Amino acid sequence: MEPTTERGEEWRDFACEVMEHIESYTVPQYGDYPNDQLVTWEPNACIESIKRYCNRFNSNARGKEEVLRDMLKVAHYACITYFKVKEELDAINKPD
Secondary structure, eight states: OOOOSHHHHHHHHHHHHHHHHIIIIIHHHHOOTTSSGGGGOOHHHHHHHHHHHHHTGGGOSSOHHHHHHHHHHHHHHHHHHHHHHHHHHHHHHOOO
16 A cells, blocks of 8 residues: 555655664564564563663664664564564454
8 A cells, every 4th residue: 555645655664664674683683583582572571672762762872873773673662562462362352
């Protein structure tokens, strides 16, 4: 689906940046599903990581480039959390 709004276009562009971060940094460093450490994390652990990166936002100690990289990490952890919660919900709603 192609975006029809400015916000949709922003999201598409951001999603491409997140995917580039995952493909070029996260997977080479930490591995890919199902062999990465995130497989063992509960959703709350992902949320704690999101909080950690959000709390660094106003520190300015690491520069604007690191702020942008942290926002990519926040989005990635949000995605992981989404699918972990969805998996839990799907298991609850699975017909017997």
